[in-house]
Amino acid sequence: MMRAMAALGIGIAAAGLIATNAVLYDTAVDISPATPTQRSGTKLQDGAAPITTVPDMSGLAETFERPLFSPTRRKFVPAPAEPKPAEVATAPAAPSPQETAAPVAAPSLLGISISVGNARALLRVDGGAAANWYANGETVDGWTVSAIDKDEAVLTRSGREARLSLYPPVQKQAIGGGGVAQ
Numbered sequence: 001m002m003r004a005m006a007a008l009g010i011g012i013a014a015a016g017l018i019a020t021n022a023v024l025y026d027t028a029v030d031i032s033p034a035t036p037t038q039r040s041g042t043k044l045q046d047g048a049a050p051i052t053t054v055p056d057m058s059g060l061a062e063t064f065e066r067p068l069f070s071p072t073r074r075k076f077v078p079a080p081a082e083p084k085p086a087e088v089a090t091a092p093a094a095p096s097p098q099e100t101a102a103p104v105a106a107p108s109l110l111g112i113s114i115s116v117g118n119a120r121a122l123l124r125v126d127g128g129a130a131a132n133w134y135a136n137g138e139t140v141d142g143w144t145v146s147a148i149d150k151d152e153a154v155l156t157r158s159g160r161e162a163r164l165s166l167y168p169p170v171q172k173q174a175i176g177g178g179g180v181a182q
Contacts, residue, residue, distance in 0.1 A: 070167075071167060078168075079169070104141070104142060104143075104157065105126040106126075106143055106155050106157075106162035106164060107123040107124055107125050107126060107140055107141055107143060107155070107164075108123065108124045108126065108131075108164070109121060109122070109123060109152075109153050109164035109165070109166055110122040110123065110124055110131050111166070112148060112149075112150065112151065112153065112166055113133065114148070114150060118135065119135065119136065119148035119149075120133045120134060120135050120148070121133070121134050121135075121145060121148050121153040121164075123140050123145075123153070123164075125140065125141045126141075135148075136148060140155075142157050143155040143156065143157045143162070144156050144157065146161075151165065151166045151167055152164065152165050152166060153166075
């Protein structure tokens, strides 16, 4: 008996909603633009232009200059060049064939994808236009991908190791004059 009463109540409520929907379906809606009003809410006189003010955005210039996808939202400032140590004159040794060849640059790291334990690095060969995804153990331009972390990939080639960071190192900057750090 209770179930029948509950079902009857639900049926009546559904029928009421359907009837309301049918009535509102044929109701015309006025979508014409509203008349402009002043801030006080009173209507403007005929032919008067509405008062428009443009907010001052000059104080937000620094906000628009900060990089959106940088973890610190700070501009990238390259590390200052370290002075080269003084060279001591020595007798030149005969270079080995491996030393005479120009060192091969490691590929550029463009992205990292870690999904369900599978890590892949998006690498572009120096001077190349296309980039490809590589997993641990795969070889790109003579370099072998030996490790992939959340923000770094490690490549090895003939005993040399190259650590490619996804983000450039963050420079610590002093807070000047009690203001905000730049």
